[in-house]
Amino acid sequence: MANPQKAGSDFADPNAYYYSELGTRFYDLFTCDSDKTGPVKGDVDFYLRCARDFGAPVLELATGTGRVLWPIARAGFEIVGVDISDRMLAVARSKANAEDSATQGRVRLHRMDMTSFEMTERFRLALIPFRAFQHLILPDQQRRSLECINRCLVPGGHLVIDVFDPRLDYCIPGAKSPNPDRQMKDPATGHVIARHVTSRVNDPIRQMFTEGWRIEELDAEGRIVSTTETSWSLRWGTRQEMRYLFELTGFEPVAEYSDFDGSPPAYGSEQVWVARKT
Ligand SMILES: C[S@@+](CC[C@H](N)C(=O)[O-])C[C@H]1O[C@@H](n2cnc3c(N)ncnc32)[C@H](O)[C@@H]1O
Known part of the structure; x- marks a missing residue:
């Protein structure tokens, strides 16, 4: 009998967006205000507090363009950033030029x-910000990831993960994307960058969805100068599923919030977990 949690061959690449040229070039344009106005408001300050409380070195999984990594390094903490996308890492590396040499020296990217x-170094703190853990669309990938992280933490080291708490009305077949179409102005060129959601497929059996996005770059006359069709997928899980996953992989949750101000768990917002290696 087919096991939908194992059969992976019919999935679109959950990270196609992070491999696309336009997706990575304009990731920060669409995302860097998320810690001020978006769903993860205040997350960079929260991760900075975690670094102060739990110490360094810090390991950031799925570091992307270094949105969280560079502020942590700037605050004086050694940090290693890991990502699967060369293009996202290239953006993160390009930001080194704006930092002083001491900050640069505290960052390594792989x-x-x-x-x-695997890593030989041992970390006091591991971070997986901004729902990146949810790009692991199979339960087995999520379990293996937490096992790898557990192995490279010091005894009693901490892991902080942010995933969203699923609004179930968004997850049923036929439900539309909650993500609005957006337009931003690229400060480097003055071009308008438009992001349209072109499709959303919800698969509640696998607890995942895939969104198609079209990204267009328009010049001052409104002509399209570049465009790409891309997609990304996320797997959603309940709080209790996260608890079981921690238990299975050698972690115990020590705090659980619904935002980065420390509010208690709430339906349909963020799941911000602080877990300790047991
Ligand atoms: C939403 S972005 C988060 C980036 C950054 N942490 C932030 O908060 O802005 C998700 C990132 O996860 C990365 N990613 C997805 N799957 C991964 C995997 N299996 N291993 C490492 N990185 C992965 C993607 O390449 C992408 O950079």
């Missing part, structure tokens, strides 16, 4: 898959 990596 292209690695967070479901299968």
Whole structure:
């Protein structure tokens, strides 16, 4: 009998967006205000507090363009960032030029898959910000990732993960995307960058969805100068599923919030977990 949680061959690449040229070039344009106005408001300050409380070195899985990594390094903490996408890492590396040499020296970046990596170094704190853990669309990938992280933490080391708490009305077949179409102005060129959601397929059996996105770059006359069709997928899980996953992989949750101000768990917002290696 087919096991939908194992059969992976019919999935679109859950990270296609992070491999696309336009997706990565404009990731920060669409995302860097998320810690001020978006769903993860205040997350960078929260991760900075975690670094102060739990110490360094810090390991950031799925570091992307370094949105969280660079502020942590700037605050004086050694940090290693890992990501599967060369293009996202290239953006993160390009930001080194804006930092002083001491900050640069505290950062190392590696292209690695967070479901299968090893490190000789041991970390006091591991972070998986902004729902990146949900790009691991199979339960087995999520379990293996937490096992890898557990192995490279010091005894009693901490892991902080942010995933969203699923609004179930968004997850049923036929439900539309809650993500609005957006337009931003690229400060470098003055071009308008438009992001349209072109499709959404919800698969509640696998607890995942895939969204198609079209990204267009328009010049001052409104002509399209570049365009790409891309997609990304996320797997959603309940709080209790996360608890079981921690138990299975050698972690115990020590705090659980619904935002980065420390509010208690709430339906349909974020799941912000602080877990300790047992
Ligand atoms: C939503 S972005 C988060 C980036 C960054 N942490 C932030 O908060 O802005 C998700 C990132 O996860 C990365 N990613 C997805 N699957 C991965 C995997 N298996 N191993 C490492 N990185 C992965 C993607 O390449 C992408 O950079």
